[in-house]
């Protein structure tokens with residue numbers, strides 16, 4: 001059981017964006033997809049969601065291709081939370097979250113008890129239950145992001161792919177969303193999250209996959225992937241490290257400047 005990308009390459013606008021990427025997302029894990037701006041994280045996530053077809057290689061969902069599964073079954077299997085964009089639609093919060101149940105709708109079927117339960121749980125988990133009848137355009141940017149995450153959770157898919165779900169969130173909601181994603185994984189889903197915050201990535205993710213210039217350059221535990229050499233060579237930063245409450249933390253501290261020692 002897994003979403004598996006096998007040797008995928010993606011070209012966009014005549015440019016190679018991803019090359020030779022092998023990556024698996026397994027049920028029960030929270031996988032962080034990290035890398036500098038332009039590394040190819042969104043492109044890889046979209047390929048894993050079946051939203052773009054690789055020029056080379058393939059993506060399999062529990063052993064099946066997207067084509068073999070079909071559009072509706074794929075939409076039930078994989079939930080995708082896209083990055084930003086204008087989401088000030090004239091739709092109520094509840095209507096947006098209800099969209100997450102569309103893949104479960106039978107032809108000519110109405111809403112079921114399972115739909116209502118999933119919608120109520122997703123609204124509560126994302127702390128947006130109080131917004132029910134408000135339209136998206138009346139919410140703040142961070143509130144809209146949480147509603148869109150609720151839509152993605154309402155699918156109750158075995159795999160959740162979230163592109164920068166923390167963008168624009170205040171510290172409390174960043175922590176809550178990371179805890180929620182980890183709980184979602186502990187309940188059995190495979191969750192991949194694109195993150196720029198290396199502190200939260202290190203603290204919450206079971207595993208990290210590091211992309212640089214369209215290639216997967218490291219994969220493994222946060223400590224193994226984010227060693228000092230990679231922080232310097234890929235991110236050009238020097239970080240502080242420590243442990244608190246039994247958990248490791250890493251704090252990017254300053255830009256690496258050539259010729260300076262790394263000691264902080």
Ligand SMILES: Nc1ncnc2c1ncn2[C@@H]1O[C@H](COP(=O)(O)OP(=O)(O)OP(=O)(O)O)[C@@H](O)[C@H]1O
Nearest residue numbers: 012013015017035036037038039040041042043044
């Ligand atoms: N349609 C397109 N045509 C040409 N180039 C594209 C297209 N879409 C993306 N790219 C380029 O592909 C590269 C990877 O983009 P992608 O959005 O996957 O990166 P990312 O790692 O998610 O970046 P960020 O952290 O900035 O969101 C970038 O250099 C981007 O400019």
